[in-house]
Amino acid sequence: MSNIIDGRSLAKKVNQETADMVSELNEQGKNPCLAVIIVGDDQASHRYVRSKHKKAQQLGIKSIVKALPAETTEDELLNILNDYNHDDDIDAILIQSPLPKHINEKYVMSQINPDKDVDGFQVINSGKLFLNEQSNYPVACTPKGVMTMFEEYGIDLKGKKAVVIGRSTIVGRPMAALLINAGAEVTVLNHYANIKEYTLDADIIVSATGKVNTVTESDVKDGVVVIDVGQNVNDEGKLVGDVDYDGIAKKASYITPVPGGVGPMTIATLMRQTVELSKWSDING
Amino acid sequence: MSNIIDGRSLAKKVNQETADMVSELNEQGKNPCLAVIIVGDDQASHRYVRSKHKKAQQLGIKSIVKALPAETTEDELLNILNDYNHDDDIDAILIQSPLPKHINEKYVMSQINPDKDVDGFQVINSGKLFLNEQSNYPVACTPKGVMTMFEEYGIDLKGKKAVVIGRSTIVGRPMAALLINAGAEVTVLNHYANIKEYTLDADIIVSATGKVNTVTESDVKDGVVVIDVGQNVNDEGKLVGDVDYDGIAKKASYITPVPGGVGPMTIATLMRQTVELSKWSDING
Numbered sequence: 001m002s003n004i005i006d007g008r009s010l011a012k013k014v015n016q017e018t019a020d021m022v023s024e025l026n027e028q029g030k031n032p033c034l035a036v037i038i039v040g041d042d043q044a045s046h047r048y049v050r051s052k053h054k055k056a057q058q059l060g061i062k063s064i065v066k067a068l069p070a071e072t073t074e075d076e077l078l079n080i081l082n083d084y085n086h087d088d089d090i091d092a093i094l095i096q097s098p099l100p101k102h103i104n105e106k107y108v109m110s111q112i113n114p115d116k117d118v119d120g121f122q123v124i125n126s127g128k129l130f131l132n133e134q135s136n137y138p139v140a141c142t143p144k145g146v147m148t149m150f151e152e153y154g155i156d157l158k159g160k161k162a163v164v165i166g167r168s169t170i171v172g173r174p175m176a177a178l179l180i181n182a183g184a185e186v187t188v189l190n191h192y193a194n195i196k197e198y199t200l201d202a203d204i205i206v207s208a209t210g211k212v213n214t215v216t217e218s219d220v221k222d223g224v225v226v227i228d229v230g231q232n233v234n235d236e237g238k239l240v241g242d243v244d245y246d247g248i249a250k251k252a253s254y255i256t257p258v259p260g261g262v263g264p265m266t267i268a269t270l271m272r273q274t275v276e277l278s279k280w281s282d283i284n285g
Numbered sequence: 286m287s288n289i290i291d292g293r294s295l296a297k298k299v300n301q302e303t304a305d306m307v308s309e310l311n312e313q314g315k316n317p318c319l320a321v322i323i324v325g326d327d328q329a330s331h332r333y334v335r336s337k338h339k340k341a342q343q344l345g346i347k348s349i350v351k352a353l354p355a356e357t358t359e360d361e362l363l364n365i366l367n368d369y370n371h372d373d374d375i376d377a378i379l380i381q382s383p384l385p386k387h388i389n390e391k392y393v394m395s396q397i398n399p400d401k402d403v404d405g406f407q408v409i410n411s412g413k414l415f416l417n418e419q420s421n422y423p424v425a426c427t428p429k430g431v432m433t434m435f436e437e438y439g440i441d442l443k444g445k446k447a448v449v450i451g452r453s454t455i456v457g458r459p460m461a462a463l464l465i466n467a468g469a470e471v472t473v474l475n476h477y478a479n480i481k482e483y484t485l486d487a488d489i490i491v492s493a494t495g496k497v498n499t500v501t502e503s504d505v506k507d508g509v510v511v512i513d514v515g516q517n518v519n520d521e522g523k524l525v526g527d528v529d530y531d532g533i534a535k536k537a538s539y540i541t542p543v544p545g546g547v548g549p550m551t552i553a554t555l556m557r558q559t560v561e562l563s564k565w566s567d568i569n570g
Contacts, residue, residue, distance in 0.1 A: 127412025130462070131454045159478065167465055169416045177415070180452055180473050185483070187472040188465050193444065198470070201482075 002252040005149050005227075011264035014148060015059055018272045022060040025278060032278035033062035034118065034271075035084050038096040039077060039103065040070035045096050052094070052267065059271055064090070074103045078111060085113040091278040092118035094270075115281065118273050120144070121170060129174055132181045136280040138273055143175035145265030146206065146227050147182070153254055155204070155225055158183035163198050165189045165215070165242075166208035171229055175206050195219055207242035217247030225254045229262050287537040290434050290512075296549035299433060300344055303557045307345040310563060317563035318347035319403065319556075320369050323381040324362060324388065325355035330381050337379070337552065344556055349375070359388045363396060370398035376563040377403035379555075400566065403558050405429070406455060414459055417466045421565040423558055428460035430550030431491065431512050432467070438539055440489070440510055443468035448483050450474045450500070450527075451493035456514055460491050480504055492527035502532030510539045514547050 022032055034056050038049050049065055056063035066080060077099075084090050093116045099105040114122045120129075120138040128137045150157060162184040166172035172188065179186045187198050191209040199205050199219045207214050208229035220226065230242030241258030249255050256262055307317055319341050323334050334350055341348035351365060362384075369375050378401045384390040399407045405414075405423040413422045435442060447469040451457035457473065464471045472483050476494040484490050484504045492499050493514035505511065515527030526543030534540050541547055 123412035123416060123418070124409050125412070126416050127408035127410070130415035130458060131408060131411050133408070159475070161482075173415060173465075176473075180458075183475060185472065185474050185478050187470065188461075189470050190444070190468060193470050197446075197486075 002249045002255045003153070004249075005153055005254050005256045005261060007149070007256060007261040007264045010149060010152055011268035013152075014265070014268040014272055015055075018061075018268070018275055019059045021272075021275045021279070025275065026060065030278060030282065031062050031089070032060075032092075032275045033064065033090050034092045034094065034274045035064040035066065035090045036094045036096060037066045037068065037077070037080065037084075039068045039072050040100050042098070045098070049096055052270065055267055055271055056274070061271060061274055062089075070100050072100075072103075074108065077103060077108060081108065081111055085111075085116065090116065091281055092116050092274040094118050116277060118270060118277060119170075120174070120273070126169070126174065129177045129181075132177075136276070138277060139178070140170050140174040141269040141273060142171050142208075142229060142262060142266045143178050144273070145269035146175060146229070146262060147178050148265060148269065149227070149256070149262075150182075150225075155254060157204070160184045160203040161187075161201060162204040162206070163187045163189060163202040164206045164208070165193075165195060165199075166191055166210075166229075168208060171208040175208065175229075179204075179206075199224075205243075209242050211242060212240060213244050214242040215248065216244040217251060220248055220251055222251045223253045224248075224251060226252050226256070227262065228256050228258050230258060231263065287534045287540045288438070289534075290438055290539050290541045290546060292434070292541060292546040292549045295434060295437055296553035298437075299550070299553040299557055300340075303346075303553070303560055304344045306557075306560045306564070310560065311345065315563060315567065316347050316374070317345075317377075317560045318349065318375050319377045319379065319559045320349040320351065320375045321379045321381060322351045322353065322362070322365065322369075324353045324357050325385050327383065330383070334381055337555065340552055340556055341559070346556060346559055347374075355385050357385075357388075359393065362388060362393055366393065366396055370396075370401065375401065376566055377401050377559040379403050401562060403555060403562060404455075405459070405558070411454070411459065414462045414466075417462075421561070423562060424463070425455050425459040426554040426558060427456050427493075427514060427547060427551045428463050428491075429558070430554035431460060431514070431547060432463050433550060433554065434512065434541070434547075435467075435510075440539060442489070445469045445488040446472075446486060447489040447491070448472045448474060448487040449491045449493070450478075450480060450484075451476055451495075451514075453493060456493040460493065460514075464489075464491075484509075490528075494527050496527060497525055498529050499527040500533065501529040502536060505533055505536055507536045508538045509533075509536060511537050511541070512547065513541050513543050515543065516548065 120140040162179045164176045176188045196219045204225045206227040228241035234240045338348045405425040447464045449461045461473045481504045489510045491512040513526035519525045
């Protein structure tokens with residue numbers, strides 16, 4: 001019988017801590033500020049941006065949303081980004097993906113000031129994570145949120161067999177690096193691997209493939225910890241994760257549900273990281 | 286019965302290719318140049334630097350060795366480095382480790398121009414490797430040399446079970462990233478792991494622990510490929526690797542000896558990467 005890792009209630013706790021950190025910083029005359037740039041009319045993107053804006057405001061974080069028309073040129077976007085990069089009042093910058101096709105998204109993203117890279121996607125920040133540098137730098141929010149789950153639920157990582165399924169730059173790779181840095185024995189799998197050969201013996205499984213039923217009951221051992229990063233829509237139009245929740249829940253010691261698991265932690269981590277960037281900007285000068 | 290991966294003869298082949306690349310570049314009026322900075326009197330370090338100098342000269346690479354006294358200050362060293370960073374005639378810079386204790390080695394190393402980072406240790410270059418960027422950047426020479434071995438001996442990596450033992454920033458981590466990028470299913474182990482649980486099923490094992498007998502005959506399956514990065518001195522004062530060569534050779538399809546395996550490939554890769562940096566500096570402007 002599994003313990004459910006309740007992402008919603010943990011996100012609330014993290015958000016409360018974030019709000020407290022904001023109050024402390026306010027007392028020091030500092031107002032943490034997140035700037036989000038969105039280009040074009042994609043409705044889903046606008047919805048994400050609104051929910052980030054609302055959450056930031058709830059926590060006392062100053063939130064700037066710069067909504068630009070779809071016909072914005074790359075140069076215009078870069079000029080605005082450059083202003084934000086140099087604006088001492090802005091601690092964190094997020095450019096909502098996807099950008100319109102006439103803009104080189106990869107290049108624009110690479111121009112975010114690494115000290116304000118709240119998504120943690122910059123090459124330099126990824127390199128620090130990969131090399132396990134002992135300093136302050138932002139880390140991709142989804143895997144960082146997963147680490148908070150391990151911590152909160154007292155799930156020990158040192159020497160544990162961890163399997164990460166999926167090798168994306170925004171989830172799989174940083175997740176693997178965080179687990180390696182925490183002393184786990186980490187296997188990184190392609191989504192087409194014969195999963196079972198690796199998962200059957202795993203203490204911890206993180207699935208980030210975006211494929212329904214990537215991991216099923218017969219793929220895991222009793223007592224496994226399963227973290228499901230997937231957000232998929234199944235045949236019945238229902239939001240489900242990568243793993244067979246009902247089957248695995250019978251065997252797992254801990255499991256994250258979808259929805260209500262990793263998802264809420266990602267945005268909570270984004271908010272906390274905004275405030276951390278604000279704190280670090282003081283420390284780093 | 287194993288095939289021995291002959292690092293010495295492969296290094297000769299790579300060196301010949303490097304010399305040919307140098308000739309081509311010379312014809313275009315370009316003279317690849319490696320600058321090595323060494324501080325202090327450490328005899329082993331001076332020996333390494335001399336062998337690099339000699340090899341570079343053999344291959345037609347211009348070699349500058351800047352030998353500085355032990356009492357050189359950090360500022361003096363940084364000034365020289367700054368000159369080299371901005372000198373268009375210098376393509377590759379290597380600062381020989383260790384530096385004297387009064388110098389912050391980590392900081393000085395971080396100040397090498399990333400485009401001249403022939404060791405591939407810079408955070409930005411490590412980040413590109415970790416994120417599998419499809420552009421030209423230097424990579425740590427030892428694991429890059431191992432990849433040349435796989436290529437030369439036709440050892441397929443895609444979907445293969447690879448185990449990397451050791452998580453150092455200069456061997457284990459970049460080796461793991463290269464294998465992940467090549468499509469292998471990669472496990473990264475701490476040296477204290479129960480190795481056998483992972484190696485017994487592995488298609489490819491790379492050991493970089495610096496501990497004699499890290500992997501022995503009973504730890505591997507028939508047909509395994511074993512790459513031994515270790516350079517250890519055993520009880521009889523003999524240079525040996527991390528793995529029990531004689532035992533494993535009975536079962537492995539390919540194995541690298543020590544000496545004569547990975548070692549010669551590291552310096553050959555360093556030379557080739559110097560020439561690559563020279564070529565890339567043209568392409569990148």
